[in-house]
Amino acid sequence: MKSGYLGVDVGSVSTNIVVIDEQGELLVGKYLRTNGKPIQTVQEGLHTIGEEIAPDIEIKGAGTTGSARYLTSMIIGADIVKNEITAHAIAASRAVEGVQTIVEIGGQDSKIIILRDGVVTDFAMNTVCAAGTGSFLDQQAARLCIPIEQFGDYALRAKNPVRIAGRCAVFAESDMVHKQQLGYNTEDIVAGLCEALIRNYMNNVGKGKDIKPPVLFQGGVAANKGLVKALNQELGYEVIIPPQFGVMGAIGVALLAQEKVRRKGYTDFKGFNIQEIQFKTTSFECKGCANACEVVQFYENKNLIARWGDRCGKWEMEAM
C-alpha cells in the first residue's frame, strides 16, 4: 500500500486540498471555492478526494493551513496546524532549490516572503487594503464582463496600457471607470490595472524588502498572465511559476504533516468519510467577571470537542 499525506488550505476565497506521496510529489489536488462555508466545503471536498484517489493509498498524516486552519484541523483531525506563510515557504523551497523570494497573491491577502539558505528571514502581508488581491481582480473582471480566466489574455493583447491608480481599490475602480468613459479599450484598461496592482504590491508589501532571484510567483493569481508580465517588467527578470502554484500552501502543510508524523509515529486523521458528521458552533457570554468574554463551543455531533474565546482560560478545552 502506498502512503499519502493530506494538506488542506482553507482561505477566504478558495479551499485547496492535496495529497502528496512519500517523495513529496503531488498525487491529487483540488481547488474549490470556499463560498463562506468552510466546514461544508471541507467535508464535501474531502469526500470527493477520497473517492478519487486509488484505494491503495493510505493517508499517513494530515495538516491544515489558511485562515480557517484551526477550525479545519478539528474537523479533519489534523496532525499539524501551520500559518500560511510558513506553509508557502516550505513548499516553495521544495519546488525550487535556492529560492530567495516568494511572491504570493491570494484571495484576500498578498504576501512576500524572503528566504536565505532555505530559511525565512523576512516577510510581509498586505495590511489594510484589499487592492491587488484576487477578490479585487474577480470583482473588476465581473464589472468589465470578462471571465476571470481570460483576464490575462486581455492584458496581453494591450498595446498601450493606461495608467490606473493602484493605491486603493476604490481609487482604482473610479480611475478605471473614468478611463472607460474616455473611450479607452478594455484591453488597455485591463493591462493598466495589472501594472497598477504590481506597482501597489511593490510599494506596499514589497517595500524595504531585499528582493533577489530566483523569485517564485504563487497563489491563485499567478494564473493571470497579465500580472505575470507586469511583475516580470517591474523586476527586470523572469519570475518562476511553479506547476502547482495554486495549491502551494496545501502542499507545504502536507510536507509538514509528513515531518510531524515521522516524529509522532501515528496520525489523528479521521478519514475521508466525515460528510455525515454534524459540526456545529455555539457561543455564550461568560458571566464570570467584567470581561464578559464570548466563549465559542465547537460540537462534533453531540460531543463538545473544543471551546475557545475566553481570556482567562477557564472554559478552554483542547481539541481531542
Place this chain on the structure above:
Amino acid sequence: MKISFPHMGYSYIAFKWLVENLGHECIVPPEPSKRTLDLGVRYSPEFACIPFKILTGTYLEVAEQGAELIITSGGMGPSRAAYYWVMHQYLLDDLGKDVEVMAFEPPLCDVKDFWKKLRRLRKTGGLSVKEFIQALKVAWTKINALDDVEILSHQVRPLEIKRGETTRHLWKALDYIDQANTIPEIIDAREEGIKLLQSTEMDMSRNPLKVGIIGEIYVVLEPAANHYLQIMLGEMGVETDRSIYLTSYTRKNTIVNLEGDIFSMAQPYLNEAPIGGHGVNSIGETVLYAQNGFDGVVQLAPFACIPEIVAKSIVPSVSRDFDIPVLTLFIDEQTGKAGIQTRLEAFIDLLERKREQKERKKIERLVI
C-alpha cells in the same frame, strides 16, 4: 470635581486612587470595548488614527457617567497626537457635553503651565501642599508596583503549563495593589502579588524566545487596543518586554530606561531631521533590543501614524545592521485578530529557525 482620564493598561488603578485622594470623585474609564470603538468611530474624523478614536469613545463614555474634567497628556514635536486634546475638547463641545479636557504637557516644555494645572487640582480638592505631595508619592509607588507585577507576568506566562493561570494570578495581584492605600500596604501587596505570580505552575526547561514591543505609546500601553498582544505572545510561549512602561524611565530592570540613551542610538539613522511621536524611540529601541540579545522586535503602529511610518521605513536598515528581525503591525478598527495571529505565528517560526541556525553555527565553530 468628577475627574476621569484615558484608559491605558492597568494604570487606571493608580490614577483612580490618586484622583480620589486628591479630594475628587473618580469616574473610572471602562476598558475600551466594541462600544467604545463604535462611539469613537462615529464621532471622530474618519482620517484620525485609532488612539484618537478610542479616546473619543472613552471620553464620551465617561461623560455619560458624569465626568466633568478629563486629564490627559499633551506632547511636543511633529506628531498630531500632541494636538489631540484640543481636538477632543472641540469635539465634546460640539456634541454638547459639559466636559473640560486638561492636558499636561511635558514639564520641560512649559513649567509654569504645568504647575498652574497641578495647583488647580490641589486647590479644588482642598489639600495642603504637603498632603498633595504625599498623595502623589503614594500614587507613584502604586504605578511602580503595577508595572512590577505586569513585567513579571510577561516573563512567567511563556513558562506556564496551564493556559490562563498567569493571567488569573496577575488579575489577583492587581487587585491586591488596588486595595492598598499606604506606601507600606502597597509594598506588601506588591510582594504578595509577586509571590502569587511565582507560584504559577511553570516548565522551567523551556527557553522562550524574547521579543521587544515598540511603537506608538497608546497602542503599546493599552492591551485592548493591540489585541492583547503581549498575552497572545506569552501564550504562544514568547517572553516579551515592552519599550514603554509609565515608570520605565526610572527603573533598571527594563531594557529601555534612563541608562540607554535611545536618541543617540537612533541618531545614525536619522541625522537629518528628528521625527515626532515615538518614531525616534522605535528606531533607538530596536538597536537596544538587538544589543540586549533579544530574538526579535514587534513594532505597533496605528494606521496612518506618520512618525511610525517614517520609523518603519528606517527600521529595515537597523534590522540588517544589527541582525534582528522586526515585524510591523498596523493597528486600525479591525477587531478580528486572525490577521495578527497569522503574522505572529509566522514571525515566531522565523525567529525559532533563526535561533536554531545560530545554535548550529555555534556548535560547528566549537567542533572546529
